[in-house]
Amino acid sequence: GEDVEQSLFLSVREGDSSVINCTYTDSSSTYLYWYKQEPGAGLQLLTYIFSNMDMKQDQRLTVLLNKKDKHLSLRIADTQTGDSAIYFCAERGYSGAGSYQLTFGKGTKLSVIP
Amino acid sequence: KAGVTQTPRYLIKTRGQQVTLSCSPISGHRSVSWYQQTPGQGLQFLFEYFSETQRNKGNFPGRFSGRQFSNSRSEMNVSTLELGDSALYLCASSRGGGQGSYGYTFGSGTRLTVV
Numbered sequence: 756g757e758d759v760e761q762s763l764f765l766s767v768r769e770g771d772s773s774v775i776n777c778t779y780t781d782s783s784s785t786y787l788y789w790y791k792q793e794p795g796a797g798l799q800l801l802t803y804i805f806s807n808m809d810m811k812q813d814q815r816l817t818v819l820l821n822k823k824d825k826h827l828s829l830r831i832a833d834t835q836t837g838d839s840a841i842y843f844c845a846e847r848g849y850s851g852a853g854s855y856q857l858t859f860g861k862g863t864k865l866s867v868i869p
Numbered sequence: 870k871a872g873v874t875q876t877p878r879y880l881i882k883t884r885g886q887q888v889t890l891s892c893s894p895i896s897g898h899r900s901v902s903w904y905q906q907t908p909g910q911g912l913q914f915l916f917e918y919f920s921e922t923q924r925n926k927g928n929f930p931g932r933f934s935g936r937q938f939s940n941s942r943s944e945m946n947v948s949t950l951e952l953g954d955s956a957l958y959l960c961a962s963s964r965g966g967g968q969g970s971y972g973y974t975f976g977s978g979t980r981l982t983v984v
Contacts (some may be wrong), residue, residue: 765974798961800972800974803972857912859911
């Protein structure tokens with residue numbers, strides 16, 4: 756079945772860049788996502804990338820996709836203390852009958868040191 | 870445009886009881902998916918409803934059920950609660966088909982504690 760792997764922790768200094776990595780197994784995934792979760796909150800969509808793209812940039816966020824290696828990364832430039840949160844990588848897989856479902860990694864806890 | 874509304878935000882129930890959680894999707898969205906989030910298992914897919922029909926179901930026991938109404942609002946029900954059902958339950962709203970159907974917006978979740 757589908758599986759999504761992420762490292763569990765990342766610690767960076769304020770102002771540095773953060774890079775969160777993810778690997779996935781479903782080669783038929785058409786969309787891949789990055790969500791952010793702050794304590795006690797739901798999931799906030801940060802960005803997504805379509806599988807025929809290699810890169811997507813959105814302000815401080817850069818997503819890189821290596822489809823051959825099934826590797827996805829999220830780079831946050833000029834990381835701020837407000838970026839401290841858990842970041843989830845997710846792939847969208849087809850389940851049949853017109854239905855899709857998201858498979859999530861366990862999440863990477865980003866800690867930003869002032 | 871209003872976001873995804875989940876009610877209640879918090880619930881405390883006793884083992885053996887049943888519970889109903891509600892999710893109102895974004896206006897115009899016809900698909901509602903439910904996910905369970907626990908520290909041990911992470912985020913797991915429960916089921917998806919589209920136009921009042923369950924289109925997909927994850928690997929959960931039959932105690933977990935749901936439904937969707939004609940206005941796309943969805944409810945999920947858990948019967949005979951167990952301690953292990955304590956979790957954050959999240960619902961995701963999407964168009965469910967056609968252009969733009971790849972966007973999933975999550976609600977803030979319902980935190981269920983079973984004692």
